[in-house]
Amino acid sequence: MIKIERTEYAFASLDASPDEWEAIKAIVGYCASHFNHTELRYSLPFPEEQQHGKIESLCEAMNTVWGNPPIEDMYRDDVFLIANCITHTEGKDLPKVNPKLQEALAQxxxxxxxxxxxxxxxVTPAQWDLWNCERRIHATKSWIIALHAKQTDKAGHPYAQHPLRVLMRLLELFPGVDEDTRHAALLHDVMEDCGITAEELRQRGYSEQTIQTVAAVTKNKNDGLTYAQRIDQLADKGPLAAIQVKLCDLLDNNDPNRLSALSKEQARSLNKRYSKAIQVLKARIAEP
Known part of the structure; x- marks a missing residue:
């Protein structure tokens, strides 16, 4: 069964069975090849001179770019095109399309x-708020990918993958966490590794809570503290959001798959350090 859900202002997700998807592709392909023999030009919500080109582009994307459903973030105009191609060819004898299946798709x-x-x-106000939040998180992801573009981790992998994974861990461990903390998870290394200042974050519209969280997990090279002392200080005096972000940061750093790419000696040393820090932060979070 086809399932279409609006996921953003102009985007939706589309799911369908393998047979339905193959039929949809065949129908769109027919419309791209026989546009002048259809009624589409009278129903599509685009200027007439753009209509055929849009269907050809959709056909190309379906066959060479998109994988099988579910397809996330399908542009609204593509959803409209698919719907119009199916409904305006219903009843026609199309090659590679089962008439009963086409009728079911149209219905x-x-x-x-x-x-x-x-x-x-x-659209409810709550849905708009959710979409706007997702849009802002996406903007932060795009920015940190650009900031970390030329950086690699200890194993030589693209560094931007790390903050993206930290956000994923944060959402898994603390699913109700607020938007500020989500931004902080993505931004947690930009002060230390990219030279971004609190004022620059402020100018980009980040909240004081986000900025304070990022600052709290950023190493101060002049504080004279050891690694263990910094962890103890964060656990003792740091805001909960910073402790949550740092915990997820350490869990990713201590992931066996990441450590396995290092020398045995280095992996053993880091595992020892991270494991102790993780226990300290977990104990702090568990406190009533």
Whole structure:
């Protein structure tokens, strides 16, 4: 069964069975090859001179770029095109398309009513807030990928993968964590490794809570403290958000798959250091 869910202002996710997807691709392919023999030009919500090109581009993406469903972040216009291609060829004898399956697809899309799906009047304030939050998190991801672009970790892997994994761990361990802490998880190394200042974060619109969290997990090279002392200080005086971010940072650093890429001596030394720090932070989080 086809399932289409709006996931953003102009995007949706689409799921379908393998047979349905193959039929959809065949239908769109037919429309791209026989555009002048369809009624599509009278129903598509685009200027007439763009219509055929859009369907050809959609066909190309479906066959060479997209994988099998579920497909995330499908652009609204592509959803509209798919729906129109199916409904406007219903009843035609198309090659490689089972007529009964095509009829079922058309009925499903009629029931979904994709134009109604993208009617902003049906979006709740809570949904808008969620989408806006996701958009801001995505912007932070894009920025930290650019900031860490030329950096690698101890094993020589792209460093940007690390903060992305830290966010994933944060959401797994603390699923109700707020947006500020999510940004901080992504940004936790930008002060120390990229030279980004608190003022630059402020200018980019990050909250004081996010900035304070990033600062709390950033190493101060002039504090005269040992690694263990810094962890103890964070556990004793640091904000909960910073402790959560640092814990996820250490869990990723201590991942066996990452340590296995290092020499046995280095891996053993780091594992010993990280394991002790992890226990200290876990104990602090577990306190009532």
């Amino acid at each position: 499903q899309l009629h029931d979904i009513d994709v134009y109604h799906l993208f009617d902003d009047g049906h």
